[in-house]
Amino acid sequence: MPELPEVETTVRGLERVLHGRRIARVEARRPDLRRALPHDLGQRLTGARVAGLRRRAKYGLIDTDRGDTLVFHLGMSGRWRIDPTELEKHDHLLIETDEGRRLALNDPRRFGSLDLVRTVTLENWPPFAALGPEPLDITAAELKRRLAGRSAPIKLLLLDQRIVAGLGNIYVCEALFRARIHPKRAGGSIGTERLKRLVEAVHAVLAEAIAAGGSTLRDFAAPDGELGYFSKKFLVYDRDGEPCACGGVVKRFVQGGRSTFYCPRCQH
DNA sequence: AGATATTCCTGGAGGC
């Protein structure tokens, strides 16, 4: 499933196709993903030049020279297909550039979203207004401040996009394992040293995943390529019952309705 | 306010 590193990789891949190009044609193949698309989406995008691509949390942003930003979230199953030979089921949006290249946003489960937002209003756009800092930028001091007084389990607090914006289930599990912090620990009770370890772990696990995605991207030249996924081996995620390097066994339990994976021997 | 539950959606896995 696409998390921050996959979105970052996707944005970099789309940049190669889109940067500086003019959008020649747009086809919305269904009127909604998570939300309804603006009725004038095609009109506003067609003929616009792509001014730049960015990522915010797990959102990808495509800025145009007309003051609009196309904001996509890949949800559970979203991916961009580059120069597809033919359209598939679940290709919800098609973009064609002035060079004749094609991009298809494919999302079978439709947990993703697609919005066209005025660029200058992005910060106040409701999905963005309450977002916390980027996990790659956050410092231990900032995280400590944001966790202060919170009694909820650290696992759930790290998934809360208002505290830190961009972490998903996989990388929260992996970062807590690396920092040797138990996922049930009350967020506000974690000491400064351990928070430093946690922030370092968050930075490291994301940086490694982005680097792995980057290497995938380097080789990417397929005419019917897909962007958004790369293989990565995890130390605890989806490894219930498998051995940990310490000799213990990875366990799974449910927190806030979703799976947490951890090593009871390493994490306290 | 903070914590918790529910909803959305579909493909894939597993059971019988």
Next chain:
DNA sequence: TGCCTCCAGGAATATC
């Protein structure tokens, strides 16, 4: 083999 149920997940929304 086919049909069934269950499960995965992020974010918005509702409820306590």
